Amino acid sequence: MLKNGKYHNFNIDQFYKNYLNGPKIFKKRDALEPAYIPNELPHRDTEIKEIASKTACALRGDTPPNFLCYGMTGTGKTATIRYISQKLAQFTKKSKPWWIYINCSIVSTPYRILAHIYNTIVGQEKIPPTGLPKDVIFKKLLGLLDHKISNSICFLVLDEIDLIADKRGGNEILYDLTRLNENLDSCRTCLIGISNKLKFKDSLDPRVISSLGKEHITFSTYNAKELGDILKERAKIAFCDDILKEGVIPLCAALAAKEHGDARKALQLLRKAGEIAERTQNKMITREHVNKAQHELERDHIIDYIKGMPLQAQLVLTAIYLITIFSNDRVIVSGDIYEVHDELTNKMPGVRSLTRRRISDYINELSLAGIITAAKKSLGYYGRTKVINLDIDKKLLEGTLSHIAKIKTLLNYKPVLIQNKKVRIKNNVFRKLS
DNA sequence: TATCCACAGGAAATCAGGGTGT
DNA sequence: ACACCCTGATTTCCTGTGGATA
Numbered sequence A: 001m002l003k004n005g006k007y008h009n010f011n012i013d014q015f016y017k018n019y020l021n022g023p024k025i026f027k028k029r030d031a032l033e034p035a036y037i038p039n040e041l042p043h044r045d046t047e048i049k050e051i052a053s054k055t056a057c058a059l060r061g062d063t064p065p066n067f068l069c070y071g072m073t074g075t076g077k078t079a080t081i082r083y084i085s086q087k088l089a090q091f092t093k094k095s096k097p098w099w100i101y102i103n104c105s106i107v108s109t110p111y112r113i114l115a116h117i118y119n120t121i122v123g124q125e126k127i128p129p130t131g132l133p134k135d136v137i138f139k140k141l142l143g144l145l146d147h148k149i150s151n152s153i154c155f156l157v158l159d160e161i162d163l164i165a166d167k168r169g170g171n172e173i174l175y176d177l178t179r180l181n182e183n184l185d186s187c188r189t190c191l192i193g194i195s196n197k198l199k200f201k202d203s204l205d206p207r208v209i210s211s212l213g214k215e216h217i218t219f220s221t222y223n224a225k226e227l228g229d230i231l232k233e234r235a236k237i238a239f240c241d242d243i244l245k246e247g248v249i250p251l252c253a254a255l256a257a258k259e260h261g262d263a264r265k266a267l268q269l270l271r272k273a274g275e276i277a278e279r280t281q282n283k284m285i286t287r288e289h290v291n292k293a294q295h296e297l298e299r300d301h302i303i304d305y306i307k308g309m310p311l312q313a314q315l316v317l318t319a320i321y322l323i324t325i326f327s328n329d330r331v332i333v334s335g336d337i338y339e340v341h342d343e344l345t346n347k348m349p350g351v352r353s354l355t356r357r358r359i360s361d362y363i364n365e366l367s368l369a370g371i372i373t374a375a376k377k378s379l380g381y382y383g384r385t386k387v388i389n390l391d392i393d394k395k396l397l398e399g400t401l402s403h404i405a406k407i408k409t410l411l412n413y414k415p416v417l418i419q420n421k422k423v424r425i426k427n428n429v430f431r432k433l434s
Numbered sequence B: 001t002a003t004c005c006a007c008a009g010g011a012a013a014t015c016a017g018g019g020t021g022t
Numbered sequence C: 001a002c003a004c005c006c007t008g009a010t011t012t013c014c015t016g017t018g019g020a021t022a
Helices: A012-021 A045-060 A077-091 A110-122 A134-148 A170-178 A198-203 A206-213 A224-238 A248-258 A263-279 A287-308 A311-326 A334-347 A356-368 A394-402 A425-433
Strands: A067-070 A098-103 A153-159 A188-195 A216-218 A372-378 A384-390
Touching (some): A067 A206, A077 A153, A077 A188, A098 A110, A110 A153, A170 A206, A263 A287, A334 A384, A356 A384
Parallel strands (some): A067 A216
Antiparallel strands (some): A372 A384
């Protein structure tokens, strides 16, 4: 920007100076991150005890049973397992057990799970991300386990295990993993599955259930008081002294308790509130900051989600957006979305149009993400469809979409579907619906 | 009351892209 | 170059269905 004949850039020196001289909020910000493992896990005693008793035999060189951990998000499943693994290592005299964590939302296919385990043990990317037959890798893995982890135990922790269970070949890989020990000589393995869906067992092969699902631990949700205790502990580590105003922690706890007692959410709120206070140069964190944090977290989550969607999904959402703004709140049905999406793809070289079936899946995904609501509705003689409503702020959506280069140019496009004044059969239906 | 619309949504097949070892 | 591997996205094929209409 040009001002008084001079360029005025952002003054980074001044900014850093102000930051350093400003009030200090955080002592150790990491303590509020999900990855942080505290020395104590408040209110997880029963769960810790159960897992400890299942895994204790590893100290004597025996093989612990495979088991599952259930519980909503933010109930401390992963943290507890990591906590146990640390404690177990402390008490192991000789060869310490191996712990291999696999997050199935990232390592999401059978092949990659095997490759991930192998690569983690050797400590380098020996197995390429694709290309080899699975059984070849399986044999290599068996050899490696016996060779490298002889006379010790390898815990395989499958986080979000439900995500692979219903995939192609998902049950096979789980079955193979549960029976690793039968093919090993000197190494022992123990499989631990973590899931936040209780009914995920339904999609498991009975053979897998018999060896993995017989034993399970259910993590109860935290209530507001328990969340408060967790937050207090972490706040002591994370923040400087006396910067929390009265009522900040109870508010965070109460807000998170509403969301099925999600501790992760509670910690996020507290961290974000701290960041807002810091950003606005406040000396203390107030309840006001927490409320703002709540708002910002929601926004951030939606924005990130939309930006992270595949282009086709973004186009489906754009179609919904365009119909919404150009049509005076006309009822939106799935057929419309399909047609407008088709129009949009025709305007974009290199992007193919999709079938109704595929669009239907995208609509479901958007609905699941809470961006739209989709209600099944029968129109009698005029068929059955889904009535779709945008569930987030139009301005927010517009802002987010306009940051996506390929979509930006489409935001002023008025769909033919709407321009078309021709009376279609559907128009009767719309009268009926509205 | 049988019909028929406009889809829903499951299962399996297909395609393209990024790989492998020989 | 060739045959074959794994994956994710999508298509193809399909059966199912609530309720206004004829």
